[in-house]
Amino acid sequence: MKTKTLILFYVILLFTILNKAEAQSKISQSNPGPYILACGASSDAKDSDGRTWRSDSKFLSSSKDAITATAQYQDPSLPSAVPYMTARIFTSQSTYNISVPKNNRLLLRLHFYPSIYSNLNPNDSYFGVIANEFTLLKNFSASITARALTQAYIVREFSLSPSQSGNLNVTIFPSSQQNGSYAFVNGIEVFTMPDIFLPAALVGFSDQTVDVGSSCLQTMTRLNVGGQYISAINDSGGLDRTWYDDTPYLFGAASGVTSQADKDVKIQYSNDVTESIAPLNVYRTARSMGPNGTVNKNYNLTWVFQVDANFTYVVRFHFCEFQLDKLNQRVFDIFVNNQTAQPSADVIAWAGSPGVPVYKDYAVYVSDQPDYDEELWVAMHPSASMKPEYYDAILNGLEIFKLNDTEGNLAGLNPTPSVMPTGAEKTKEFSTSRSSNSAHVIGGIAGGAAGCVIAFVVIIVITRKKKNFNRSKSGSCSGNWLPIYGSSHTSTSKSxxxxxxxxxxxxxxxxxxxxxxxxxxxxxxxxxxxxxxxxxxxxxxxxxxxxxxxxxxxxxxxxxxxxxxxxxxxxxxxxxxxxxxxxxxxxxxxxxxxxxxxxxxxxxYMANGTLREHLYRGDKPCLSWKKRLEICIGAAKGLHYLHTGAKYTIIHRDVKTTNILLDENWEAKVSDFGLSKTGPNLNQTHVSTMVKGSFGYLDPEYFRRQQLTEKSDVYSFGVVLFEVLCARPALNPSLPKEQVSLADWALSCLRKGELGEIIDPRLEGQINPECLEKFSETAEKCLADHGIERPSMGDVLWNLEFALQLQENPDQAANFVAVEKPDHAAAHLQMLRIIDEDNVLGEEETDDSSSGVVFSQMVNQRGR
Missing domain, CATH: 3.30.200.20 (Phosphorylase Kinase; domain 1)
Incomplete structure (x- = not known):
């Protein structure tokens, strides 16, 4: 009897388990997802946040022309190897078919890491993406976009209008506008999300709203204003959103003050604001204008964002008042693109009580007219007409969404690329051929000259438009486009x-x-x-x-x-x-x-301190001769860029070994620009200015005539070269009179053939004689009495690179003796006619690959 009862119990238990599994299966089928796909991955893997990414293979409708690949280089700035180190490559149109709940809004996130995959050039990748008939990307270049944003990877997030069919089709295809193009994607995320978009008031038209709910949106900006970065795993609502610090977007001198709710202050959602709108951490921090109402009335708290022209944008403001508790204590006006979006905003009036989050959406159309300049401005100002208790404004969070146009398009143009190298470009640098074939040398000369001249051309041609932002309220402010890594600071009143x-x-x-x-x-x-x-x-x-x-x-x-x-x-x-x-x-x-x-x-932070510390007056390890040469070359590259690579010639005016710093990799970096001056223009030969600098390094011609040129830096660098060679100060008053000045003493010894007697004894046996001859000859030329007789920093760099070749491969270096340094002026005239979009440089940013240094591009066959 007991046995029958036990069997009956297990049968009932089995049916219960099966029914539960079937019910869960039905629920899963009716509400599948979220989908977090690592494209090109062969199996599931976890990212650095512990999120599991699934392989994308079973979601592809056809993988005939799709291949998997692994990136050849992992950029240090990648947040995780997953999903960015694997990719799905497409040479023809392919579609991901993903089952989704019907009539639900979807969050789609695409991840791109432009690197070298299967020897494909990332610069050849131009492609488009269509999701459920909405064009998300068109002729998109992840490589150009990454360079423009100085980022290694790109994330594009979209909110798609509800699907009627229960399917999400994401079609990726190479651009037909570029020959030999291919498409790729590293990661795809799909989440079901509640419809959190209501009609938004159209700024400038008090009686009109924009129907946001039926639109497809692209997330342009998501900021935790006054707070810190919030990662995807700390977001709420199951949407894995990332919230960024607002500091880089602030404009103006007064960036206000940040505050955080005390632990005993309770922040709680309402019926109108749930966790799907924003995490509580967004509402627990804020940025306000500051405690001085008199000052606050004279400025606006302002943020500036770069956007695509000819689209409508929804700006979502997140508010939570946790400092005040009464009506009319803090009342302010909200402006979007110099138009009043909301007069007399009172957070307590909106929320009903303190500690309750609220949000407000405003829509604005950004045209391509000059007054807009593809920027979106958000500003706040105390509402003086309401006579509040405190003249102040507050903001906790900010999101900006781009709405599709009438043709269902969200795609903008590719941005102007920056010259900061991406991971793929770094891989190219490290895979440089070691061949010493003379054809490679000639190619290096041509490529270097082209880079130098293109930089010069683009610097002249490409200048950013300046934009004035005039406010109709109290006071005004103007300024230029704010770089993504900066914040402004202007002089203000005495308060x-x-x-x-x-x-x-x-x-x-x-x-x-x-x-x-x-x-x-x-x-x-x-x-x-x-x-x-x-x-x-x-x-x-x-x-x-x-x-x-x-x-x-x-x-x-x-x-x-x-x-x-x-x-x-x-x-x-x-x-x-x-x-x-x-x-x-x-x-x-x-x-x-x-x-x-x-x-x-x-x-x-420069982990290895100053160059001088490693030469003398310190307990740091002695530098080898080769390392000293490499440091000199690095410093020369920095100075050469100042003289020729920036928008204007910049003269450092204080070149010395304490102003050459060494990072953890022993890379040299020129520092201390407090005495720097903009150099002469094309119609001048010098800049007349008071003599400043450090004794022992001062150019005697500059000292006598008070006429500053870039050759003054060359003289100072010549002293540095002898300082590196001899490991003694530029001035040492304790020595006999003829030895006090290192420059004078070294030149005297060099001309007498006695230079070897004053070389750092710790370098004995390390220096190749041919290298020493070239190095000392270069330093001697730098110290010529008259600036016109001194070489340019480009020539100094050329000779130092040659000296390094003589040190490492004296036999191989002989191959370069017959190679003349290129005629930069002739190359310039020739290359003015060249338009090379793949090598366009930014206005004031460059790297070694574009610094205009010709010999450094082709001599160093070891790769960089």
Whole structure:
């Protein structure tokens, strides 16, 4: 009896399990997904956030002309190897068929990593993407887009209108506009999402709205305003969205203050705002204008975004008031593209009580007229007419969506590419042929000349349009397009903005508009309140501290000494110069702080310190001769770019071994631009200016005549070369009179044939005689009394690269003796007629591959 009962129990249990499985299967079929697909992957894999990516193979309708491939290079900035290191390559039209619930809005995310796959050139990839009859991308180049944004990978996110059929068809096809083109994709994500889009008020037309719900949208921007980056795994609503810091998009001097809700403040959703709208972390942080109402009435809190022209955009504002609790305490006006989107906004009035999130959508059409310049401006200003208790504004989050046009199109044009190398380009550099064939040498000369001249041509031709943004409310402000990595800072009235004194603000709108503005609190926290144990250097400007920002990024914090002779002008010049320049061999300025009388600059941390520390006056390891040569070459590349590669000639004016820094890979980077000057124009031979610089390195002609040219830097660099060779200071007053100046003493010894007696004894047996001869000859020419007799930095670099060849491969280097340096002027005249879109350079940004250095492109057969 017990046995029969037990059998009956197991039968019932089995039927229960089967029924439950069948029910779950039906639920899964009616609401499949989300789909997170790693394209080209052979099996499931997890990314760095722990999300599982499935293989895409069973979702392809046809894989006949689709191949799988692995990227040849993993860019360090990739967030994860999955899904970016595998790709699906298409040489003809192919479609992904994905089952989705009927009548549900969908979130589609496409991932692209333009690298080298199966020896395919990423520059040849142009393609389109159509999803359920909406054109998402057209003639799209992921390679160009990545270079323009200086990013390694691209993510495109779309919100698709509900599907009637229960199918999502994503069709990818090579562009017919480009011969030999191919398409590729690395990752596809598909999520079912609630319809969170209601009709949006059309800015400028109070009685009109835009039907957003029936449109297909592209996410242009998603910002956690006043807060930090929120990763996909920390998003809410099961949509895996990423929220970014708003700092890079801020415009103007007064970026306001950020705040965070106290732990005891409860933030809770309402019936109108659920977790699918935004995570609570967005509503727990905010940016407001600051505590000084008088100041707030004289400026707007403003953000600027680059968008595609001739489309309608929906701007979604997220609000949550967690500081105030009464009506009319904080009332403000909202402007979109210089038009009033919302007068007298009162968050408490909208939400009904504090701690309750609300959002507002406004639609605006961006035309291609000059006044818009493909930018979208968002501004907020206290509503003085309402006489609120506090003249202030607040914002917690911001999203911008592009709506499809009447033809169902969302695709914009490819952007103007930047010269920052992508992963694919880096792979090309490392795979450079080692062949010393003379044909390769000639090709290198031609390619180098072309790069040099194209850079010159494009710098003249391509200049960004300047845009003035005039506000109809109190005050006005104007400025240029804000780079994605910068925030602006302009002089303001003598009062406090965001808790910092602006009475001593000396930065022009241009200077502060190109890099990040740190608060003094961030600087003190990152440097442990300027702990003396963190001092890593002391210079004419002040002490330099090792610090940490953004939770772990190492930086160098240069703090001005109030008694220093280098002050306001040097501070401003450093920001103006470095924030506009990007080069592998120039130190990167991250940002600045100007609060409470402090003038502080924040740079990338250079792990190996200054060049001088490794030559003498330090306990650092001795550098080998080859490493010293490579460092000199790197510094010469940086200086050559300043002289010829930027928009204007830039003269450093303080070239010395303490201003040549070494990163963790021993790459040389020129630093300290506080004394830099813009060089003469085409109608001038020099710049007349007061003599500034460091004794021992000063150009005697500049000192005598107070006429500055780029050859003054060449002279200083000549001193550096002898300093590297001899490992002794440029000036040493303790030595006999004839030996005090290194430049004079080295030239004297060289002419007497006694140079070997003053070479760093630690280099004994390391220097090839031919290399020493070429190196010392180069240094000697740099130190010529008259600037006209000195070589250009390009020629100095040419000779140093040749010296390195003589050091490493003296027999092979003999092949280069017959190769003359190219005639840059002749090449320029010839190449003015050339238009090479694949090599177009940015206005003020370059890398070694485009610096105009001809010999450095073709001599170094080891690859870079």
């Amino acid at each position: 406090t903005i965001s808790g910092r004194s602006s009475a001593g603000s000396h930065l022009s709108s241009l200077a502060g508009g190109l890099c990040r503005h740190f608060s003094l609190g961030e600087i003190k926290y990152g440097s442990k309140n300027f702990d003396e144990s963190r001092v890593i250097g002391v210079g004419g400007f002040g002490k330099v501290y090792k610090g940490v920002i953004d939770g772990g990024t190492k930086v160098a914090i240069k703090r001005s000494n109030p008694s220093s002779e280098q002050g306001v002008n040097e501070f401003e010049t450093e920001i103006e110069m470095l924030s506009k320049l990007r080069h592998k061999h120039l130190v990167s300025l991250i940002g600045f702080c100007e609060e409470q009388g402090e003038m502080i600059l924040v740079y990338d």
